[in-house]
Amino acid sequence: LSTDTSRNVLISRPEPSVALLTLNRPKALNALNSALFGELNAALEEADEDGDIGAIVLTGSDKAFAAGADIKEMKDKQFADAYKSNFLVNWTRMSSIRKPIIGAVSGYALGGGCELALMCDILLASPTATFGQPEIKLGVIPGAGGTQRLTRIIGKARTMELVLTGRNFTADEAERWGVVSRIVREGSVVDEAVKVASRIAGFGRVSVQAGKEAVNVAFETTLEQGLKYERRLFHSLFATADQKEGMAAFTEKRNAQFKGE
Numbered sequence: 150l151s152t153d154t155s156r157n158v159l160i161s162r163p164e165p166s167v168a169l170l171t172l173n174r175p176k177a178l179n180a181l182n183s184a185l186f187g188e189l190n191a192a193l194e195e196a197d198e199d200g201d202i203g204a205i206v207l208t209g210s211d212k213a214f215a216a217g218a219d220i221k222e223m224k225d226k227q228f229a230d231a232y233k234s235n236f237l238v239n240w241t242r243m244s245s246i247r248k249p250i251i252g253a254v255s256g257y258a259l260g261g262g263c264e265l266a267l268m269c270d271i272l273l274a275s276p277t278a279t280f281g282q283p284e285i286k287l288g289v290i291p292g293a294g295g296t297q298r299l300t301r302i303i304g305k306a307r308t309m310e311l312v313l314t315g316r317n318f319t320a321d322e323a324e325r326w327g328v329v330s331r332i333v334r335e336g337s338v339v340d341e342a343v344k345v346a347s348r349i350a351g352f353g354r355v356s357v358q359a360g361k362e363a364v365n366v367a368f369e370t371t372l373e374q375g376l377k378y379e380r381r382l383f384h385s386l387f388a389t390a391d392q393k394e395g396m397a398a399f400t401e402k403r404n405a406q407f408k409g410e
C-alpha cells in the first residue's frame with residue numbers, strides 16, 4: 150500500500166500491519182463528495198489486497214468524522230441523473246472489503262458520515278462524537294444505509310425517531326444502544342483503534358476473514374442458515390495451517406505464529 154498523500158484521504162502505516170485512512174477535507178468537515186469516495190474506495194481496495202496489512206482504521210478529524218454527503222455537490226442533482234447513475238452505489242463498495250475496518254469517530258458523524266461509520270466493522274468513539282441522520286431537514290432521507298443498518302442495530306422506535314426528527318445522538322447513547330463498541334478517552338480514539346487493528350492483524354488472516362464473514366451473515370439470513378454457515382466455515386478452518394499452529398501453540402504453552410495459510 151502506498152502512503153502517498155492523496156488529496157482527500159491520507160494514507161499512513163502506524164504499524165506495518167495496519168493501514169490508517171484519514172478523511173481530509175477539513176474545511177468542509179469531511180463532507181463526502183465523489184472525489185473523496187473514489188479515493189477512499191481505491192485506498193480500501195489497495196489495503197485489502199496488500200498482504201502485509203491485517204486490518205484498516207478509518208478516521209476523520211477531531212471536529213468531524215464526516216458531516217455527511219456533500220450537500221453543495223448534490224443540491225442541483227435531478228432525479229434522472231441520480232437514478233441513471235445509481236447515485237451512492239459506489240459507497241457500498243466498502244462493504245465488500247474482506248479485512249476488518251475499525252472506525253475511530255470524533256466529532257460529527259452525520260448523515261452519510263453516520264452511514265459511513267455504520268459500514269465499519271468495529272466502531273470506537275470519542276466522548277465528543279455526535280451521530281445523527283439529519284437528512285429529513287434537507288427534504289430527503291438517508292441514502293447510504295441509515296434506515297436499514299440503524300434499524301438492525303438499535304431497533305425500529307429509536308431509528309424512526311432519529312430519521313423522522315433529525316435529532317442527533319450522543320456518544321453515550323451510541324454506546325448504550327450498541328452502535329459503538331466503546332467510548333475511549335478524549336484524544337485517544339485513533340491510538341485505541343490502531344491497537345485494536347494491530348491485535349487483529351496478529352491473528353490468522355484466514356480465520357479473521359472468516360470471523361468477519363460469519364458475523365456479517367447474521368445480518369443477511371435466518372438463524373438456521375446463519376448457524377449452518379458458521380459451522381461450515383468453522384469446519385473449513387481445520388484445513389488451515391493456522392489452526393494446526395494455534396492449537397499446537399496452546400498445548401505447547403507458547404505464542405502462536407500465524408502465517409495466514
Ligand code: CAA
Binds near residue numbers: 216220257283292295
Ligand atoms: N456538505 C457540504 N458542506 C458541508 C457539509 C456537508 N454535509 N457539512 C459542513 N459543510 C461545510 C459548511 O458548508 C461550511 O463550509 P463554508 O465555510 O464554506 O460555509 C464548513 O463545512 C463548516 O461548516 P459549518 O460552518 O456549518 O460548521 P458548524 O460547526 O457551524 O456546524 C455542522 C457543523 C452541525 C456539522 C453543520 O456543518 C451541518 O449541519 N452540516 C450538515 C450536516 C448534514 O445535514 N448532513 C447530512 C447530509 S445529506 C446526506 O448525508 C445524505 C445521505 O444519506 C448520503
